[in-house]
Amino acid sequence: MFYLQTVIVWQIISSSVGLAHDAGYQSVPQIIPQVSRQYHFIDFLNVGFEGSYSPVSTLKAVESKHCRCETGPRVWFSGATAPVDEPVSVHFRGPLRLHRFAFYTSEHFVLDQRASGSWQRTAYFDAASKTRQNTVFLTRAGAHSECLGKALTYAAEDGISKSDRPTTLSKHALLSSDQEFAIFADNPCPESGINNACGVYRKGIPAYHGFAGATKMFLFEFEMPKETLAPHPKFEFYDLPAIWLLNARIPRTAQYPNNADCSCWASGCGEFDIFEAMNATEAYHLYSAFHTFQGIDDVGSGIQPPAYFERQPRGVMRGGVVFDSAGHVRVFMSDAVSFERNISSAKLASMMYRLEVSTPYKLVLPNVTAVRPILEMTSNAIHLLHKAGMTGYVVLTLASLVYLIM
Numbered sequence: 147m148f149y150l151q152t153v154i155v156w157q158i159i160s161s162s163v164g165l166a167h168d169a170g171y172q173s174v175p176q177i178i179p180q181v182s183r184q185y186h187f188i189d190f191l192n193v194g195f196e197g198s199y200s201p202v203s204t205l206k207a208v209e210s211k212h213c214r215c216e217t218g219p220r221v222w223f224s225g226a227t228a229p230v231d232e233p234v235s236v237h238f239r240g241p242l243r244l245h246r247f248a249f250y251t252s253e254h255f256v257l258d259q260r261a262s263g264s265w266q267r268t269a270y271f272d273a274a275s276k277t278r279q280n281t282v283f284l285t286r287a288g289a290h291s292e293c294l295g296k297a298l299t300y301a302a303e304d305g306i307s308k309s310d311r312p313t314t315l316s317k318h319a320l321l322s323s324d325q326e327f328a329i330f331a332d333n334p335c336p337e338s339g340i341n342n343a344c345g346v347y348r349k350g351i352p353a354y355h356g357f358a359g360a361t362k363m364f365l366f367e368f369e370m371p372k373e374t375l376a377p378h379p380k381f382e383f384y385d386l387p388a389i390w391l392l393n394a395r396i397p398r399t400a401q402y403p404n405n406a407d408c409s410c411w412a413s414g415c416g417e418f419d420i421f422e423a424m425n426a427t428e429a430y431h432l433y434s435a436f437h438t439f440q441g442i443d444d445v446g447s448g449i450q451p452p453a454y455f456e457r458q459p460r461g462v463m464r465g466g467v468v469f470d471s472a473g474h475v476r477v478f479m480s481d482a483v484s485f486e487r488n489i490s491s492a493k494l495a496s497m498m499y500r501l502e503v504s505t506p507y508k509l510v511l512p513n514v515t516a517v518r519p520i521l522e523m524t525s526n527a528i529h530l531l532h533k534a535g536m537t538g539y540v541v542l543t544l545a546s547l548v549y550l551i552m
Contacts, residue, residue, distance in 0.1 A: 233356030240321025356394025453507035
């Protein structure tokens with residue numbers, strides 16, 4: 147009774163903040179479906195919110211029929227682009243051929259401000275020159291688990307076969323439908339552990355950090371050709387290529403688990419789809435979407451604007467995504483994309499100069515603030531104030547709140 151009354155008081159005090167999902171968020175109106183149109187760039191504004199997710203704390207007997215997973219105390223986040231400001235892995239699904247990839251960071255950059263900061267390339271891959279800098283290619287070709295699915299392994303030159311060591315992707319590597327590989331930073335994780343830098347991860351995998359930085363940019367040169375294999379019910383994503391980002395915690399435990407507790411994905415630790423073909427009727431339309439709880443209570447559906455990029459099945463495409471320092475995220479396609487070691491704000495603007503004469507699609511994400519469960523807050527407060535001899539004051543204050551609504 148005390149808990150319920152206290153929660154009611156807290157909700158009255160914090161009337162602008164409520165619940166959606168199990169993390170304590172206010173549900174806001176869903177995006178109204180509209181007729182989709184083609185654009186050259188898509189802007190997400192006001193990205194980032196205060197919230198939390200449940201990290202995996204325990205993986206037990208993962209290769210047996212009795213495998214199970216447990217989650218630990220919630221991880222709280224806030225700030226521009228949160229939770230996608232955490233380290234992320236980059237994922238690719240066929241039909242796709244990757245020519246070049248680059249990751250950049252900036253100390254401070256705001257889109258559409260020509261005097262803003264510059265970008266430094268910290269990871270790079272070029273298939274033609276066999277260049278691989280601060281990148282590791284992994285694929286799900288390891289042991290199978292009823293809970294977790296296939297384990298990560300190093301990817302061979304074809305991107306999908308298992309390798310015993312890091313390998314550079316071949317320029318001839320072509321993913322077919324449903325086939326995937328991922329790119330991580332070439333920075334090995336410390337030992338698996340809930341309080342360690344990479345959190346808990348699956349035993350025996352090559353565990354690497356994701357690409358870190360709140361202000362970051364990813365650039366790509368790639369092909370998404372038409373699938374040449376015949377349609378078959380075995381395909382889950384037939385002729386539906388994609389490039390997307392995941393909180394790097396997700397693939398290190400389970401990208402496609404049978405148990406939601408085996409991954410932080412369902413609790414909202416973060417996914418961003420950069421270019422994804424969604425269904426057979428729109429196989430040549432590439433959509434962008436956030437899969438977080440900023441404005442929706444269904445992380446699976448995500449926030450996807452009615453705007454798409456045209457997939458070119460017979461040509462090479464160039465594009466990328468910029469996460470700036472002010473919560474502005476821009477996805478774009480441009481033939482002017484280049485991959486220099488350093489890119490000034492003026493140079494980046496020149497990559498987009500053709501885009502600036504076209505009309506962008508702009509989607510403003512809602513303001514969302516999470517509320518920590520009152521008992522968690524109380525427990526922490528009592529613990530801290532007890533050291534200062536103020537426990538009685540905390541208990542008296544909570545008792546007073548209950549009295550107010552009785």
